[in-house]
Amino acid sequence: MSALLEVEDLRVSFATPTGRFDAVRGVSFALGRERLGIVGESGSGKSLTGRAIMRLLPPSAHLEARRLAFDGTDLLRATPAALRAIRGARISLVLQDPKYSLNPVMTVGEQIAEAARIHGGVSKAQARRKTLEMLEAVRIRDPERVARLYPHEVSGGMGQRIMIAMMLVPEPDLLIADEPTSALDVTVQMQVLAILDDLVARRGMGLIFISHDLDLVASFCDRVLVMYAGRVVEERAAADLAAATHPYTQGLLRSLPRIGDERAELPTLSRDPAWLEG
Amino acid sequence: MSSWRATLLSDTPRSRREAKLGQLYRGWLQFRRNRLAMLGLAIVLLLVLVAAFAPWIATHDPYAQNLAQRLLPPGAKGHWLGTDEFGRDVFSRLVYGARITLYIVVLVALIAAPIGLAVGAAAGYLGGWVDKALMRITDVFLAFPSLILALAFVAALGPGIENAVIAIALTSWPPYARIARAETLTIRSSDYISVARIQGAGTGRILLRHVMPLCVSSLTVRVTLDMAGIILTAAGLGFLGLGAQPPMAEWGAMVSAGRRYVLDQWWVATIPGIAIFVVSLAFNLLGDGLRDVLDPRQKK
Amino acid sequence: MTAASALRQAPGFLLQVGLTLLGLLAVTFFIGRVVPIDPVLAVVGDQAPRDVYEAVKRELGLDQPLAVQFWIYVQKMAVGDFGQSLVTNRAVIEDIARVFPATLELATLATLVGVLIGVPLGVAGAVWQDRWPDQIVRVIGLVGYSMPIFWLGIIGLLVFYGMLGWVNGPGRLGVAFEDMVPVVTGVILVDAAIAGEWEVFRNAVGHVVLPSAVLGYFSVAYIARMTRSFMLEQLNQEYVVTARAKGVPEARIVWVHALRNVSVPLVTVIALSYARLLEGAVLTETVFAWPGLGRYLTTALLAADMNAVLGATLVVGAVFVGINLLSDLLYRVLDPRAR
Numbered sequence: 019m020s021a022l023l024e025v026e027d028l029r030v031s032f033a034t035p036t037g038r039f040d041a042v043r044g045v046s047f048a049l050g051r052e053r054l055g056i057v058g059e060s061g062s063g064k065s066l067t068g069r070a071i072m073r074l075l076p077p078s079a080h081l082e083a084r085r086l087a088f089d090g091t092d093l094l095r096a097t098p099a100a101l102r103a104i105r106g107a108r109i110s111l112v113l114q115d116p117k118y119s120l121n122p123v124m125t126v127g128e129q130i131a132e133a134a135r136i137h138g139g140v141s142k143a144q145a146r147r148k149t150l151e152m153l154e155a156v157r158i159r160d161p162e163r164v165a166r167l168y169p170h171e172v173s174g175g176m177g178q179r180i181m182i183a184m185m186l187v188p189e190p191d192l193l194i195a196d197e198p199t200s201a202l203d204v205t206v207q208m209q210v211l212a213i214l215d216d217l218v219a220r221r222g223m224g225l226i227f228i229s230h231d232l233d234l235v236a237s238f239c240d241r242v243l244v245m246y247a248g249r250v251v252e253e254r255a256a257a258d259l260a261a262a263t264h265p266y267t268q269g270l271l272r273s274l275p276r277i278g279d280e281r282a283e284l285p286t287l288s289r290d291p292a293w294l295e296g
Numbered sequence: 297m298s299s300w301r302a303t304l305l306s307d308t309p310r311s312r313r314e315a316k317l318g319q320l321y322r323g324w325l326q327f328r329r330n331r332l333a334m335l336g337l338a339i340v341l342l343l344v345l346v347a348a349f350a351p352w353i354a355t356h357d358p359y360a361q362n363l364a365q366r367l368l369p370p371g372a373k374g375h376w377l378g379t380d381e382f383g384r385d386v387f388s389r390l391v392y393g394a395r396i397t398l399y400i401v402v403l404v405a406l407i408a409a410p411i412g413l414a415v416g417a418a419a420g421y422l423g424g425w426v427d428k429a430l431m432r433i434t435d436v437f438l439a440f441p442s443l444i445l446a447l448a449f450v451a452a453l454g455p456g457i458e459n460a461v462i463a464i465a466l467t468s469w470p471p472y473a474r475i476a477r478a479e480t481l482t483i484r485s486s487d488y489i490s491v492a493r494i495q496g497a498g499t500g501r502i503l504l505r506h507v508m509p510l511c512v513s514s515l516t517v518r519v520t521l522d523m524a525g526i527i528l529t530a531a532g533l534g535f536l537g538l539g540a541q542p543p544m545a546e547w548g549a550m551v552s553a554g555r556r557y558v559l560d561q562w563w564v565a566t567i568p569g570i571a572i573f574v575v576s577l578a579f580n581l582l583g584d585g586l587r588d589v590l591d592p593r594q595k596k
Numbered sequence: 597m598t599a600a601s602a603l604r605q606a607p608g609f610l611l612q613v614g615l616t617l618l619g620l621l622a623v624t625f626f627i628g629r630v631v632p633i634d635p636v637l638a639v640v641g642d643q644a645p646r647d648v649y650e651a652v653k654r655e656l657g658l659d660q661p662l663a664v665q666f667w668i669y670v671q672k673m674a675v676g677d678f679g680q681s682l683v684t685n686r687a688v689i690e691d692i693a694r695v696f697p698a699t700l701e702l703a704t705l706a707t708l709v710g711v712l713i714g715v716p717l718g719v720a721g722a723v724w725q726d727r728w729p730d731q732i733v734r735v736i737g738l739v740g741y742s743m744p745i746f747w748l749g750i751i752g753l754l755v756f757y758g759m760l761g762w763v764n765g766p767g768r769l770g771v772a773f774e775d776m777v778p779v780v781t782g783v784i785l786v787d788a789a790i791a792g793e794w795e796v797f798r799n800a801v802g803h804v805v806l807p808s809a810v811l812g813y814f815s816v817a818y819i820a821r822m823t824r825s826f827m828l829e830q831l832n833q834e835y836v837v838t839a840r841a842k843g844v845p846e847a848r849i850v851w852v853h854a855l856r857n858v859s860v861p862l863v864t865v866i867a868l869s870y871a872r873l874l875e876g877a878v879l880t881e882t883v884f885a886w887p888g889l890g891r892y893l894t895t896a897l898l899a900a901d902m903n904a905v906l907g908a909t910l911v912v913g914a915v916f917v918g919i920n921l922l923s924d925l926l927y928r929v930l931d932p933r934a935r
Contacts, residue, residue, distance in 0.1 A: 074840055106843030118834040123856045123932055133842045168932045436619030440913045441875035448909040451897045452630040528744050532879050535746045536894050551747055558750055559758040569747030577742035
């Protein structure tokens with residue numbers, strides 16, 4: 019399994035009035051055509067890691083790394099044009115809430131067609147066809163009608179499926195999903211995940227699944243990275259998660275409710291300041 | 297850090313007054329970092345000082361005419377900024393004009409802000425037909441461009457500085473009512489208002505002690521920013537001859553009087569205009585700075 | 597907006613507008629009654645005998661209760677009967693019809709300048725936030741909010757007319773060219789073009805350039821600042837991240853994705869700017885001796901010609917209300933979320 023993505027010592031920091039804030043502090047991992055889950059609480063730096071890979075950080079953020087490469091291309095030194103060519107076509111990003119992540123004044127179909135055409139070589143008619151195909155692939159009935167809708171006219175689940183369709187239409191090799199189901203109802207979550215599962219498997223894509231839900235990530239991914247305060251504190255195969263060594267991961271696992279649980283109370287996590295140093 | 301500074305900045309104030317002072321101090325520190333806002337503040341303070349000490353700062357009597365020395369250029373014979381068409385010293389008139397400007401601005405603010413606050417808070421808190429009626433009235437006033445409405449009022453009341461103040465104040469209060477109403481609506485359903493009501497506080501008391509104080513910070517920002525506009529409107533009225541009447545040294549009227557001579561004696565009309573511009577600019581900078589400190593959401 | 601929903605909303609709309617106009621009338625009525633001058637005396641003079649005074653008073657309806665007077669007033673205003681002007685001795689409504697196009701001409705040209713220069717400036721300020729294009733926008737905006745418009749007009753005349761001679765002086769048309777062109781729209785530029793009188797056209801341009809540039813500056817300041825503000829807001833939205841993640845080039849993100857969102861509130865801003873210019877026109881017309889509604893209003897003011905003052909105020913107020921209504925409608929049409 020060749021390395022699709024290599025990340026070594028990734029660091030993201032922000033300059034604040036009270037000094038420099040290090041949000042991501044030395045994250046390293048390699049990814050092939052597999053599914054990697056990144057789990058962490060709010061503020062752990064997981065979302066920033068995902069965006070940093072695509073060089074989509076806000077201008078106030080400072081990014082550095084020993085190595086950040088995708089399929090051999092050095093993403094740190096790539097020109098803006100090169101990065102633009104990679105984004106969408108080779109690496110894609112699915113965001114959390116379609117209410118905000120889709121342009122409210124463009125129809126859904128327009129936005130998907132744009133994704134198809136932006137990397138060239140696709141005529142308008144072809145783009146339209148691809149749009150309808152993708153909408154069907156994410157199990158949207160009546161794709162013709164839906165394509166003419168505006169984002170505020172579709173439900174959350176449908177919006178997220180549209181987002182997935184839009185991001186997969188250029189057939190990227192790697193998909194970064196940043197909390198793709200967190201804004202959805204539980205029942206809808208399952209549907210959307212099933213679609214994601216199907217598409218990723220069929221296309222043999224790499225997937226980085228960012229979430230705060232440890233159970234979800236463990237069931238969906240091959241490998242799991244647990245992040246805390248900007249650092250990776252645990253890296254394990256999903257199947258192996260119960261054998262976690264870091265006390266933070268152990269604490270998380272213990273605090274999850276299980277069917278058949280005999281405990282009267284769920285333990286709460288007590289944070290050891292030593293964890294801030296990894 | 298000196299001990300009083302430490303007290304002000306502490307995270308654990310011992311009394312409400314300490315907390316309030318700490319908040320003010322922190323706000324001041326943040327404000328101080330904005331150089332442009334500090335410049336605005338400096339100019340406004342200068343205006344106040346000049347107005348207060350006008351008799352000592354002015355070099356001549358602003359009303360003293362000397363037709364033999366009319367339309368002298370700046371620097372001539374002890375007239376730092378020259379003389380106008382009646383031989384009066386421009387600099388001294390400028391200085392006394394600061395008094396008039398300040399007078400108008402402060403009075404308008406003192407009249408319009410409380411009216412707007414009262415109307416808006418009452419409308420927002422009481423709701424129902426009171427709200428609708430008050431907002432309808434507010435909308436009517438907002439429907440007129442403020443200068444035009446002020447002109448109409450001055451036409452009815454007659455020219456003069458007091459009437460100009462009333463006219464401008466009558467056109468200035470609607471935005472404050474809107475702001476106060478918006479703020480009131482957001483706090484109306486808060487728990488602590490309900491608690492005050494349960495404790496038996498009457499509507500008036502709740503409005504006065506709980507609702508209105510919270511509107512004050514956004515209103516302060518808006519009032520400061522509006523002052524620039526008020527100065528410009530007052531100057532406009534003065535320019536049209538409807539504000540302070542001659543021989544009062546109102547800046548707008550000075551521009552108007554100097555208009556006839558502008559091609560050859562540019563200073564008579566130009567210099568008062570610069571004064572209006574600088575003071576207006578100062579209030580804008582000050583207001584922007586206050587907004588950054590008090591209401592960062594509104595920024596940019 | 598679908599036809600059905602428009603029809604459903606129309607009565608509510610009209611009621612609102614109607615109420616606001618009624619309020620406008622109330623304000624002007626009240627202002628008219630506050631005048632310290634006795635309107636009857638203004639008509640009959642102070643030497644008139646008592647029965648003449650009473651007759652005129654009855655004629656003017658001033659012996660009726662206030663509510664009845666107001667109702668009569670509303671009726672007259674609704675049909676445009678603003679009374680007669682003391683200064684011109686013509687019906688006020690006729691006067692206004694004659695002078696209004698001149699003001700419209702200025703306001704329209706100024707708004708055009710404001711949009712053509714202000715929008716790209718605002719976009720540049722947002723895209724290059726905190727760098728020099730942004731500083732320029734900030735300075736222009738700040739100056740625009742602080743500078744007295746009448747003073748800028750005077751300085752403009754001083755520099756561009758007095759010193760450089762690049763433009764023609766005050767007034768709308770050189771004396772030699774007056775009445776050479778048949779009045780079609782009331783806008784000299786248009787009428788001269790229609791008649792093919794290019795000398796007149798050039799002269800008119802020489803006169804309109806400076807006042808519309810002065811007004812235009814304020815339009816640019818306002819529109820640029822607002823555009824920048826809206827643009828910044830849009831560029832911070834999540835859908836922009838999505839678009840970048842798709843690989844969309846930055847230019848397209850700004851001019852297609854963001855601008856389409858910006859155009860919704862921007863249209864409102866442009867309409868408001870137009871309305872504000874009507875106000876600025878009052879002072880500009882005085883400086884440039886421009887025969888528009890603003891100058892009519894100030895002349896009437898100084899002559900205490902209350903009919904003319906109130907009539908002009910009402911017209912401006914009604915136009916303001918109309919423009920606000922229009923921008924509200926446009927907003928609903930342009931924003932798919934509001935339909």
